[in-house]
Amino acid sequence: MAGNSFGDLFRITTYGESHGKAIGVIIDGCPSQIDIDEEFIQSELDKRKPGQSKITTQRKESDIAQILSGVFEGKSTGTPIAINIPNEDQRSKDYSHIKDKFRPSHADYTYQVKYGIRDYRGGGRSSARETAARVAAGAIAKLFLKQHGIEILAHVSGVGQLEAPNLDVSDLTELVKLRESNIVRCADPATAAEMIEFIDQVRKNGDTVGGRISTVIRGLPVGLGEPVFDKLHADLGKAMLSINAVHGFEYGSGFVGSEMLGSEHNDIFIAEEGQPTRTKTNFSGGIQGGLSNGMDITFRTAFKPVATIMRDQATIDESGSETTISGKGRHDPCVVPRAVIIVEAMAALVIADHLLKYQSNAR
Numbered sequence: 433m434a435g436n437s438f439g440d441l442f443r444i445t446t447y448g449e450s451h452g453k454a455i456g457v458i459i460d461g462c463p464s465q466i467d468i469d470e471e472f473i474q475s476e477l478d479k480r481k482p483g484q485s486k487i488t489t490q491r492k493e494s495d496i497a498q499i500l501s502g503v504f505e506g507k508s509t510g511t512p513i514a515i516n517i518p519n520e521d522q523r524s525k526d527y528s529h530i531k532d533k534f535r536p537s538h539a540d541y542t543y544q545v546k547y548g549i550r551d552y553r554g555g556g557r558s559s560a561r562e563t564a565a566r567v568a569a570g571a572i573a574k575l576f577l578k579q580h581g582i583e584i585l586a587h588v589s590g591v592g593q594l595e596a597p598n599l600d601v602s603d604l605t606e607l608v609k610l611r612e613s614n615i616v617r618c619a620d621p622a623t624a625a626e627m628i629e630f631i632d633q634v635r636k637n638g639d640t641v642g643g644r645i646s647t648v649i650r651g652l653p654v655g656l657g658e659p660v661f662d663k664l665h666a667d668l669g670k671a672m673l674s675i676n677a678v679h680g681f682e683y684g685s686g687f688v689g690s691e692m693l694g695s696e697h698n699d700i701f702i703a704e705e706g707q708p709t710r711t712k713t714n715f716s717g718g719i720q721g722g723l724s725n726g727m728d729i730t731f732r733t734a735f736k737p738v739a740t741i742m743r744d745q746a747t748i749d750e751s752g753s754e755t756t757i758s759g760k761g762r763h764d765p766c767v768v769p770r771a772v773i774i775v776e777a778m779a780a781l782v783i784a785d786h787l788l789k790y791q792s793n794a795r
Contacts, residue, residue, distance in 0.1 A: 433547070433557065438674070439781055441788040442576075444569040448519075449551055450559030456516040457565035459502070459572055461788065464510030466576050468503045476571040477517070479773040480564055482764075485615035487631045489764045493520055497568050508572075515568045519561075533749045533757050537739035544750065560676040560767070563774045570777020573784035582651040582783060586775045587611045587619040588768045589732065590644035592630060596623040601648050601728065617772045635765035638742035642679075642735050643768035645775050649718070649729035649783060656724040656786040663722025664786060665731070671778040672733045677767050680734030684717025699727075733775055738764050 437445040441461045448455030474497055481495040482488060495517055502513030531552045534541040539558035543550040550556060574584065585604045588611075589596045596618055599607060611619040616631065618624035627643075634641045657664030669681045689697055692715075699711035699720075708726055718729035742759040749755050764770065 438671070439785040441792070442573060442781065442785040444566070444781065446562055446565040446569075448517075448562065448565065449556040450519070450554030450561040451551070451556070452519060454516050454518045455562060455565050456514065457569045459513040459515070459569050461785075462502070462508050462510070462513055462572055463576065463788070464508055466508040466572070466579065468499070468506055468508055468513075468572070469575060470497070470499065472575065473497050473499075473515075473568060473571040476567050476574075476773055476777070477564060479612075479617075480567045480770050482770070484770070487615060487628060487635065487765060488770055493564075495564055513572060515565070517564050517568065529760060530757060532751075533755060534747055535739065535757060536745050536747055537736075558676075563675065563771075563777075566675075566781070567773055567777045570773075570780045573777070573780035576784050577780060577787070580651070580787065582649065582787075584647065584649050584776050584779050584783070585611075586645050586647040586772045586779070588617050588624075588627065588643055588772060589646035591616070591618075591627040591766060591768065592634075592641045592643065594623060594627055594630060595644075596620040601650075604648065604650060611772070615769060617769045631766045638759070639765070640738040640741055640763075641766050642677075642737045643766055645733045645735070645768055645772055647729075647731050647733070647775055647779055649779060652718070652724045652726065652729065652783065653790065654724060654726045656783070656790050657719065657722045658789070659722050663719070664724055664729075664782075665717070665719045665722065667782050667786070668729075668731060668779060671782045672731070672775065675733070675771065675774055675778060677735045677738065677771075678733055679736045681731065683719060683729070683731035685715040686717075686732060689715055733771075735767050735771060738767055 437443060443460045444457050446457045477495045477497055481493050498516040500514040500516055502509055502511045583604050585607055597620060599619055607619045611617050614624040616624050616627045618627055665683045672678055672681045697715050699713050699716050702710050702712055711727055714727050717731060718724055718727040740759045740763045744756050744758045747755060747757045
């Protein structure tokens, strides 16, 4: 199986399956002398771990990060950092009823055809549990970016047809506090209450629902990214679309921009003495020509409804015969509350990689 690594200079490789002994990540290319705050890494993993609330899966995992290498006396050494995360609460028997059946909208059928074998216990390698390893690596990337004054904030901006209003992003620290004050991780408390009630009702009905996550990245220098195939927004898009259940990515004005006139959409430059060049609007989402322009980078990521629902569905088995399948086990009715930190982690990995490229090309 190829495709288990991500990044060029700041490069990660993840390993493990949902119901194996452990999952983990090897980070290659992290600069030396980065302060490695293990409490921060654990706090990031705690935001993603299962069993947090009534609107997340009830699988219980402590997700304790075990740093095996690459750190000495609290600092990165410049050598590969290995982080192992043991699996503790597997219930493989919950999946015995599907070992010969293909779950609708899962990777069961495609894996079986491609590899001739599949780990039906929680989806094996295709399980979203793999993203815990990404969060651990993303925490290291965030610690690197922090030394350069770069901040990242994501929050749940939509669930189903519910949509939070546009937020004042002048104080990202305050928005993080608002986001973490509720179990759905929406930085608008009024909308959060509606989302929680809606998701809980969907859960009680044995169904699932999708949602959207909005992200802001602040503090980037001008010029991150490469002009042709490695555009900054292209790499951010790849990162987001590599996350389980993601079905859409847009940056800046996104699809709405296609409805506008050029005279409406163009970001006019503003030059003020003693201040960095900026633009009056930010329909470009902080990226022009594939390069960061110094404005906030903004993008949205859309997640489909979780494919496992607690209802009978028609499907086929490995022999091609028609059959029925019913959801069983512990699953999220809506993935976005736990996916917020995954989105931030993947964004941090992209920015860390491009920052190292930028530094290597600095004049």
